[in-house]
Amino acid sequence: MGLATIDVIVVVAYALVIFGLAQWVSRDTAGHEKNTSDYFLASKSLPWWAIGASLIAANISAEQIVGMSGSGYRLGLAIASYEWMAALTLLIVGKFFLPIFLKNGIFTMPQFLEQRYGPNIRTLMAVFWLGLYIFVNLTSILWLGSIVVNQVAGVDQMTALIALGSFALLYQLYGGLKAVALTDIVQVTLLVLGGLIISGLTLNEVGGGHGVWAGFNTLLDQAPEKFNMILEPGDIGYQELPGIAVLVGGMWIANLSYWGFNQYIIQRALAAKDLREAQKGVVFAAFLKLLMPLVVVVPGLAATILAPGLDPADQAYPTMMRYLPSGLLGLVFAALMAAVVASTASKINSIATIFTLDIYAKRRGYKSDAEDEAGRKAGERHLVLVGRVSASIATVMALLAARPLLGSLDQAFQFIQEFSGFITPGITVIFLLGLFWKKASEAGAITAAAASILGSVVFWFPAEWGGSEALNAVPFLNRMMWVFAVALVLAVVVSILKPGAAGSDRIETTEVNYETSRGFNFAALAVIGIVVALYASMW
Helix, strand or coil: EEEEEHHHHHHHHHHHHHHHHHHHCCCCCCCCCCHHHHHHHHHHEECCCHHHHHHHHHHHHHHHHHHHHHHHHHCCCHHHHHHHHHHHHHHHHHHHHHHHHHHCCCCCHHHHHHCCCCHHHHHHHHHHHHHHHHHHHHHHHHHHHHHHHHHHHHCCCCHHHHHHHHHHHHHHHHHHHHHHHHHHHHHHHHHHHHHHHHHHHHHHHHCCCCHHHHHHHHHHHCCHHHHHHHHCCCCCCCCCCCCCCHCCCCHHHHHHHHHHHHHHHHHHHHHCCCCCHHHHHHHHHHHHHHHHHHHHHHHHHHHHHHCCCCCHHHHHHHHHHHHHHCHHHHHHHHHHHHHHHHHHHHHHHHHHHHHHHHHHHHHHHHCCCCCCCHHHHHHHHHHHHHHHHHHHHHHHHHHHHHHHHCCCCCCCCHHHHHHHHHHHHHHHHHHHHHHHHCCCCCCHHHHHHHHHHHHHHHHHCHHHCCCCCHHHHCHHHHHHHHHHHHHHCCCCCCHCCCCCCCEEEEEEECCCCCCCCCHHHHHHHHHHHHHHHHHHHHH
């Protein structure tokens, strides 16, 4: 496609502004040195707007934008269920999960697991998450981002890969989570603005130049099947979105795990000034999730009319970018890069957080309250340094692993889904029981994790290798639902047979206040009403 000079200027200006802003918001007050709370939890001072924006910026990256537009092209608006159901999930996280996490001063998800169950599950899951974040999530974000840069700007892909990883690392290296979260409002604004521009221009093109509404009506007339929200067996895309399961089945398991128990997502809410601020932040994010299909799905719908016959479907978004004039192309390209950089920086920071606090500090027996003031400050400085070094090493590892792991795959997004989906049911079981059932034990939690992996392998194991064709044919979301049910039953049985040791549960829940403000309740009802109306209108 290529970028004109004005487009290059726009992209360079974005990079300079966002980098400078990240360093500015990360500056220390006179005489203060960054400690672990500053670096990993933004001094526990994030306002609601930063929390909400950062949740979306961490979630939406190149694979989301390009992948969901491609799914919109192939499956239709049904793929928006991932966004709209996520909005409802965020309400649950805000009302029921955050009060427990914040009441107990949780920094990381592995830390919660130790305080609830014991040390073994903390180490086990910390190592798992580090492997997943580095070799699955981080590699995928950078690899797919480099493909977009190559296709749109014509930059060599390996050069783009290194440039994206290096920029995301340097942009957050000094300030940590504060640099990421306080600049994400700019990133999200650019992302939404860029997406709405491309949606508006392509819908206008579909409508023959008569405006967005004319284009939408043309889509409804010429491709009504693309607006079916609940797919039936035999429909294209049923394997990915198996009918009613998107409303009452496996999608809930995936969403609860992702939005409630995923370190690089929930870390933003854990860094809130207080519970009320965190809850306002997740409601803000819920409203943004309702808007996201306009940004990431509509361009794919428009492409069904403007560019029929695309193969693969993931070409839809880059193809629609060709309708952008110079200048606007640079803005939308910068929005794509904003998505890649924000999501990459979030992953890098969370990797550093888990390694430093759950692996390094734990093994060294570091306790900030066990030292004098000078020793405590020296220890805090050391942990922040470890965080920066581990962030750098993780980024280098992901850059080196990206091509060997993903270079020969046709669908990198499926790579993420398959590997993260193996443990997602188990994670959901472990945390739900840990939060709301006092009899759950560490043995039961480890059993749930093992059952999740083994159960998923049974469904996934190819028929040509001795697996079952019938199980292979079970849709991905339904597979997670069945594996979740098995893992839940086994975790309960093992917890009853082998209770936790006395004093192993150090999570306080008896005095947790689940009452929410009127503002939260009103906003939650508005989100629920909008989701119900959207599905009712498309049923």
